[in-house]
Amino acid sequence: MSTNNPVIGVLALQGDVREHLIALAAADALARPVRRAEELAEVDALVIPGGESTTMSKLALLFGVMDPLRERVAAGMPVYGTCAGMIMLADKILDGRDDQETVGGIDMTVRRNAFGRQNESFESAIPFQGLGDEPVNGVFIRAPWVESVGEGVQVLAEVPAADGPDSRIVAVRQGNLLATSFHPELTGDHRVHAYFVAMVENAH
Numbered sequence: 001m002s003t004n005n006p007v008i009g010v011l012a013l014q015g016d017v018r019e020h021l022i023a024l025a026a027a028d029a030l031a032r033p034v035r036r037a038e039e040l041a042e043v044d045a046l047v048i049p050g051g052e053s054t055t056m057s058k059l060a061l062l063f064g065v066m067d068p069l070r071e072r073v074a075a076g077m078p079v080y081g082t083c084a085g086m087i088m089l090a091d092k093i094l095d096g097r098d099d100q101e102t103v104g105g106i107d108m109t110v111r112r113n114a115f116g117r118q119n120e121s122f123e124s125a126i127p128f129q130g131l132g133d134e135p136v137n138g139v140f141i142r143a144p145w146v147e148s149v150g151e152g153v154q155v156l157a158e159v160p161a162a163d164g165p166d167s168r169i170v171a172v173r174q175g176n177l178l179a180t181s182f183h184p185e186l187t188g189d190h191r192v193h194a195y196f197v198a199m200v201e202n203a204h
């Protein structure tokens with residue numbers, strides 16, 4: 001592994017893998033799909049795409065990558081999870097399936113399909129801390145929200161809530177781990193991927 005020219009994997013068990021490979025390439029990163037533990041060992045960082053977290057969890061166990069993933073996260077590998085990928089990075093989930101496991105790593109509780117009850121899919125202009133004045137276009141598809149975070153977690157973006165608290169957390173960072181409820185890989189705006197690539201380049 002080298003940090004000069006880091007290689008970023010995209011977990012390719014299920015979900016919108018291709019869109020992330022394209023967005024990472026557009027953010028000047030070397031990117032490749034990762035399905036097996038041997039492939040995971042060869043990358044410096046990983047994106048966990050959007051898709052269906054229950055299926056992704058099952059396949060990660062079946063392909064034998066769940067434990068290697070947990071070990072790499074514990075060892076400090078940078079990981080960015082979008083939507084289902086955010087769920088995979090949560091230490092705790094609500095409204096998951098009984099047998100659903102996560103990789104974990106971010107001290108947060110994430111509620112699956114949380115916006116679904118109000119609004120299955122929607123787009124929203126979201127100010128994103130660290131990305132300047134221009135908001136990102138948040139594309140939400142049966143998206144989770146972050147119900148609560150621990151002390152070490154930085155909140156990077158929130159959206160106004162339809163009910164309950166004033167806002168809902170939709171982007172967080174804890175150390176080398178980044179997660180968004182929404183899908184920047186679908187918008188053609190690669191600033192969030194560039195933010196992650198910078199995280200990878202600065203990781204040690």
Ligand code: GLN
Pocket residue numbers: 049050051052053054082083084085087112113141142143144
């Ligand atoms: N609802 C999905 C899940 O629980 C996530 C949706 C998405 O990734 N677009 O995994």
